[in-house]
Amino acid sequence: xxxQGPKQGPKVVIIGAGSLFFGRQAIWQMVHSGHLNTGTLAxxxxxxxxxxxxxxxxxxxxxxxxxxxxxxxxxxxRAVLAGADFxxxxxxxxxVRFRGLDTVVSEKYGIRMCSGDTIGPGGAFRAMxxxxxxFACARDIRALCPEAWVINYINPAAVNGIALRRYAPDLxxxxxxxxxHMPHVKRAYAERAGLIAEGAPLDAATDAxxxxxxxxxxxxxxxxxxxxxxxxxxxxxxxxxxxRAATETDGGDTGAKALHNDAIGYQLYESFGVVPACVSHTKxxxxxxxxxxxxxxxxxxxKLWETEDRYRRHQEMWDGxxxxxxxxxxxxxxxxxxxxxxxxxxxxxxxxxLDKPFYVNTENRGAVxxxxxxxxxxxxxxxxxxxxxxxxxxxxxxxxLRGMQxxxxxxxxxxxxxxxxGSRDLLRRALLTDPLSNTIEDTEALIDALLDAERxxxxxxxxxxxGAVRA
Numbered sequence: 149x150x151x152q153g154p155k156q157g158p159k160v161v162i163i164g165a166g167s168l169f170f171g172r173q174a175i176w177q178m179v180h181s182g183h184l185n186t187g188t189l190a191x192x193x194x195x196x197x198x199x200x201x202x203x204x205x206x207x208x209x210x211x212x213x214x215x216x217x218x219x220x221x222x223x224x225x226r227a228v229l230a231g232a233d234f235x236x237x238x239x240x241x242x243x244v245r246f247r248g249l250d251t252v253v254s255e256k257y258g259i260r261m262c263s264g265d266t267i268g269p270g271g272a273f274r275a276m277x278x279x280x281x282x283f284a285c286a287r288d289i290r291a292l293c294p295e296a297w298v299i300n301y302i303n304p305a306a307v308n309g310i311a312l313r314r315y316a317p318d319l320x321x322x323x324x325x326x327x328x329h330m331p332h333v334k335r336a337y338a339e340r341a342g343l344i345a346e347g348a349p350l351d352a353a354t355d356a357x358x359x360x361x362x363x364x365x366x367x368x369x370x371x372x373x374x375x376x377x378x379x380x381x382x383x384x385x386x387x388x389x390x391x392r393a394a395t396e397t398d399g400g401d402t403g404a405k406a407l408h409n410d411a412i413g414y415q416l417y418e419s420f421g422v423v424p425a426c427v428s429h430t431k432x433x434x435x436x437x438x439x440x441x442x443x444x445x446x447x448x449x450x451k452l453w454e455t456e457d458r459y460r461r462h463q464e465m466w467d468g469x470x471x472x473x474x475x476x477x478x479x480x481x482x483x484x485x486x487x488x489x490x491x492x493x494x495x496x497x498x499x500x501x502l503d504k505p506f507y508v509n510t511e512n513r514g515a516v517x518x519x520x521x522x523x524x525x526x527x528x529x530x531x532x533x534x535x536x537x538x539x540x541x542x543x544x545x546x547x548x549l550r551g552m553q554x555x556x557x558x559x560x561x562x563x564x565x566x567x568x569x570g571s572r573d574l575l576r577r578a579l580l581t582d583p584l585s586n587t588i589e590d591t592e593a594l595i596d597a598l599l600d601a602e603r604x605x606x607x608x609x610x611x612x613x614x615g616a617v618r619a
Contacts, residue, residue: 157187
């Protein structure tokens with residue numbers, strides 16, 4: 149019997165390939181990985197100018213490296229979906245502009261957002277902008293590649309993940325966020341716990357002895373267990389955060405998402421006994437830094453998300469792509485400039501059966517013992533092509549945090565239902581449940597103001613009697 153050659157790589161379709169926070173890294177991983185670079189990468193973006201740049205970059209990198217990766221590109225996803233093994237949803241409609249509007253308008257009604265893409269009015273309205281297109285993608289996937297794994301990489305990750313599982317249950321789907329990218333997140337906590345030297349890799353022995361368990365709703369996750377050979381190292385992690393808090397603004401990043409994260413993280417640890425795992429977002433899920441207090445606070449109110457800074461950052465990224473395309477920077481340097489991405493790491497592990505765990509947003513299924521089986525949480529999962537993500541046991545969510553998690557889950561589930569049904573009443577209920585809302589009157593006025601500001605980005609049924617766009 150002739151020996152079989154290596155398994156052919158998968159077909160991976162990226163809808164929203166012009167996403168600067170994923171498209172370039174996806175090209176890197178699809179070229180770099182021996183498990184993936186004999187497959188097909190299909191780039192999809194409705195912005196033809198951006199699509200052209202990413203396609204040219206991908207072709208140049210493929211030619212430079214000499215791999216057998218096949219490349220497809222189209223502004224019409226239906227032209228490339230057939231035969232897909234994975235479909236990654238990574239698009240956003242003019243997200244810088246609309247997140248800026250969400251932030252500025254919400255501030256007028258007492259809500260400060262440093263990110264504005266997951267919780268609060270920003271999370272709800274981003275779901276209103278993106279979910280109808282996600283539902284449209286689901287219909288096309290059902291028709292053209294119904295066996296593909298659908299990976300939502302669009303915020304709000306939990307809302308969109310819940311919506312796909314609830315309203316397109318026949319599709320195989322889960323959601324990802326790059327904030328808990330393994331093994332990097334475990335290495336970072338091992339360093340904070342003093343288990344490895346600063347900047348050192350996570351060696352196999354430390355990895356095996358370090359029991360790190362993180363869980364919660366996406367962007368509201370917590371380190372619930374951190375133990376090394378049975379010894380609790382949570383206090384050591386918290387102490388490293390406390391020490392960094394003393395100097396974190398000395399020449400550091402003063403952007404809204406980065407500002408005061410260590411000080412806030414330590415205050416949350418002091419309050420709840422566990423360390424928050426995604427402070428840059430978690431600080432937006434609670435009222436503590438909204439500026440509504442009477443007494444002086446240790447940490448000032450959240451700084452608002454900066455629209456113009458984000459525009460500049462995006463332009464710098466496109467300038468980097470242009471440098472490769474013009475020859476100002478050699479294409480050969482691309483493989484040194486970038487590295488693996490969470491989504492393509494997961495794809496590689498699933499396709500090749502590498503038996504690597506990753507943090508995935510999916511149903512709880514008993515992983516957190518005192519939360520519902522269908523609670524949509526970010527959990528460390530084993531994954532394979534047949535069953536997808538299977539969460540590893542975590543333990544219980546501490547009281548107090550569990551109640552806060554349930555409020556966030558109710559907000560997300562109501563938001564998904566509101567968008568699916570096109571219901572103003574459900575949208576109102578979702579935002580009144582949201583932990584950032586203040587008064588009923590403010591919430592109602594805020595909904596009106598955001599609908600008026602984003603009239604060209606949300607479906608017209610929010611302004612009339614037309615039916616909702618459903619999966």
